[in-house]
Amino acid sequence: MAEIKGNVVGLKPNQKKTLLRLFQKRVDRESLISWELGRYLTEISLEIGRQVGILIDRKGNVLQVFVGDAKSIMISELGRFRVGKSRFRGVRWIHTHLSNEPLSQDDLTDLALLRFDAVAALETLPNGLPGNIYAAWLQPNDKEPWHVEEPVPLDLFKLDFYGLINALEQEYARKIDSRSTGQAMRKAILVGVTTNKLDDLQRSMTELTELAASADIEVVDVVTQKRPRLDAKFVVGSGKLTDIMITAMQKGADLIVFEGELSGSQMRAISELCELEVIDRTQLILDIFARRASSKDGKLQVELAQMKYSLPRLVLKDDFMSRITGGIGAKGPGETKIEVLRRRVKDRIAKLERDLDQLSCQRRRRRTNRQQSGTPIINLVGYTNAGKSTILRTLTGAKILVENRLFATLDPTSRKLRLPSGRKTVLIDTVGFIQDLPEDLAKAFRATLEELSDADILLHVVDISNPEFANQIMAVQQILEELALDDIPQLVVFNKIDKTAPEILDSVRQVWTDAVFVSALQADSLKIMLERLDEMVASLDKQGD
Numbered sequence: 001m002a003e004i005k006g007n008v009v010g011l012k013p014n015q016k017k018t019l020l021r022l023f024q025k026r027v028d029r030e031s032l033i034s035w036e037l038g039r040y041l042t043e044i045s046l047e048i049g050r051q052v053g054i055l056i057d058r059k060g061n062v063l064q065v066f067v068g069d070a071k072s073i074m075i076s077e078l079g080r081f082r083v084g085k086s087r088f089r090g091v092r093w094i095h096t097h098l099s100n101e102p103l104s105q106d107d108l109t110d111l112a113l114l115r116f117d118a119v120a121a122l123e124t125l126p127n128g129l130p131g132n133i134y135a136a137w138l139q140p141n142d143k144e145p146w147h148v149e150e151p152v153p154l155d156l157f158k159l160d161f162y163g164l165i166n167a168l169e170q171e172y173a174r175k176i177d178s179r180s181t182g183q184a185m186r187k188a189i190l191v192g193v194t195t196n197k198l199d200d201l202q203r204s205m206t207e208l209t210e211l212a213a214s215a216d217i218e219v220v221d222v223v224t225q226k227r228p229r230l231d232a233k234f235v236v237g238s239g240k241l242t243d244i245m246i247t248a249m250q251k252g253a254d255l256i257v258f259e260g261e262l263s264g265s266q267m268r269a270i271s272e273l274c275e276l277e278v279i280d281r282t283q284l285i286l287d288i289f290a291r292r293a294s295s296k297d298g299k300l301q302v303e304l305a306q307m308k309y310s311l312p313r314l315v316l317k318d319d320f321m322s323r324i325t326g327g328i329g330a331k332g333p334g335e336t337k338i339e340v341l342r343r344r345v346k347d348r349i350a351k352l353e354r355d356l357d358q359l360s361c362q363r364r365r366r367r368t369n370r371q372q373s374g375t376p377i378i379n380l381v382g383y384t385n386a387g388k389s390t391i392l393r394t395l396t397g398a399k400i401l402v403e404n405r406l407f408a409t410l411d412p413t414s415r416k417l418r419l420p421s422g423r424k425t426v427l428i429d430t431v432g433f434i435q436d437l438p439e440d441l442a443k444a445f446r447a448t449l450e451e452l453s454d455a456d457i458l459l460h461v462v463d464i465s466n467p468e469f470a471n472q473i474m475a476v477q478q479i480l481e482e483l484a485l486d487d488i489p490q491l492v493v494f495n496k497i498d499k500t501a502p503e504i505l506d507s508v509r510q511v512w513t514d515a516v517f518v519s520a521l522q523a524d525s526l527k528i529m530l531e532r533l534d535e536m537v538a539s540l541d542k543q544g545d
């Protein structure tokens with residue numbers, strides 16, 4: 001039943017009746033609003049001394065009527081007008097002002113967030129007739145999200161509204177389609193919030209951008225915010241979130257990636273509000289790992305990490321759960337759907353762990369054989385993208401993947417390597433490290449990382465051309481410590497000297513006197529590294545005697 005919404009307290013019965021009669025009004029579909037309807041609105045507004053607003057659909061029907069106060073008006077309960085992402089809402093929002101003022105920031109934000117076809121404010125003249133009309137609509141280019149028309153008196157306002165909206169909507173749909181079909185990359189806004197220094201956050205955002213690229217995600221905007229405290233519900237402030245939503249709409253983003261780790265309820269709250277997919281850094285890394293995993297071990301380990309990550313976050317996704325659990329499996333007495341799902345995930349985790357244990361037994365046998373042969377094992381370790389695989393490839397000619405992305409390598413690869421002295425060794429390449437390695441991932445990759453403990457020597461590869469190399473060294477050392485690998489003899493290899501400024505090289509050489517400096521792309525530069533390895537292997541032999 002038709003009803004007037006908003007600030008209706010104190011209205012006289014005949015005023016309410018006048019407002020209710022708005023539901024019988026129609027606008028022909030070519031125009032934004034007719035003079036007659038405008039006049040009806042301003043007259044009743046003047047009489048009740050409050051703003052009056054209406055929602056009109058594409059056919060020109062009045063769908064809802066709202067009453068505000070003298071200065072403002074709010075729209076509530078829009079849920080049932082929701083539409084797909086590629087379209088506008090098919091509804092325009094027109095309300096009166098009691099004076100001659102432009103659209104407010106709230107009006108424009110509503111336009112953008114609620115994807116109205118248009119918003120307009122109508123001036124109420126002292127005699128109750130309509131004055132100026134202020135209209136605005138969304139525009140699909142990248143400058144401003146909306147176009148605001150110059151105000152004109154309503155009787156002079158001429159606009160082919162129907163034609164305009166159709167054209168705009170087609171343009172929007174084209175933009176959106178180009179990203180959802182085929183090869184086009186997903187578009188994301190990266191969001192970082194900190195209670196500490198913005199500089200530190202900035203560095204993490206740079207790495208997050210690289211992670212996104214490694215997951216084939218195009219970054220359309222990077223948003224950072226410093227707050228005294230993180231918002232419990234949305235992490236960022238609500239004003240910032242509004243900005244993010246508007247930018248997402250403008251630039252066609254369908255994903256928000258948060259730098260920190262989000263709880264299940266935060267993720268859900270944000271994605272429900274924005275109608276966008278929301279993930280955090282850990283999920284992004286898991287996603288990259290999932291795309292890269294090719295061996296049986298790798299796949300099992302990634303799935304295990306994903307399951308462990310999702311277990312504590314399952315709690316809130318009701319509809320998702322009911323879809324999964326609907327009709328499948330026996331439900332124990334008294335068990336709720338969430339418990340059923342959790343139990344399944346736990347079962348799966350247990351199974352994955354068993355499978356991985358088995359694989360790690362097999363590996364252990366292989367490794368024992370290798371150790372018994374007395375061949376020294378040299379393991380490449382280091383920050384992701386440092387050039388580990390490139391070194392292995394240059395030295396052994398191994399046909400392995402080398403790529404300018406984070407986490408190009410997931411599965412360990414080993415090759416025989418003969419040192420200048422003629423000594424035979426085994427050189428192993430492994431998954432790269434990253435700062436704040438997600439715990440679930442570290443746990444899941446236990447088997448892979450465990451293998452490092454067999455190494456006789458660690459070749460710690462550092463990308464010295466990366467401005468963050470010092471922090472990266474620390475991050476790697478910390479992970480080695482956590483894995484109790486920090487007592488294995490280590491040779492620090494500064495790589496990519498071909499693209500590093502000489503001043504930087506000089507100053508690092510002075511501090512790191514035990515390290516070697518190479519370019520993995522130039523085989524010659526690796527000679528000195530091999531000689532040092534020879535020395536280290538020789539001293540291992542002495543220790544062994």
Ligand SMILES: Nc1nc2c(ncn2[C@@H]2O[C@H](COP(=O)(O)OP(=O)(O)OP(=O)(O)O)[C@@H](O)[C@H]2O)c(=O)[nH]1
Binds near residue numbers: 406407518
């Ligand atoms: N200019 C230059 N580029 C290099 C050098 N070494 C490696 N690269 C490039 O750096 C990128 C990363 O090399 P990878 O060998 O894949 O690095 P990685 O350490 O194995 O990385 P992950 O497997 O992702 O952990 C590639 O684009 C390489 O071509 C070097 O000495 N100089």
Ligand SMILES: [Mg+2]
Binds near residue numbers: 388389402409429
């Ligand atoms: Mg690699």
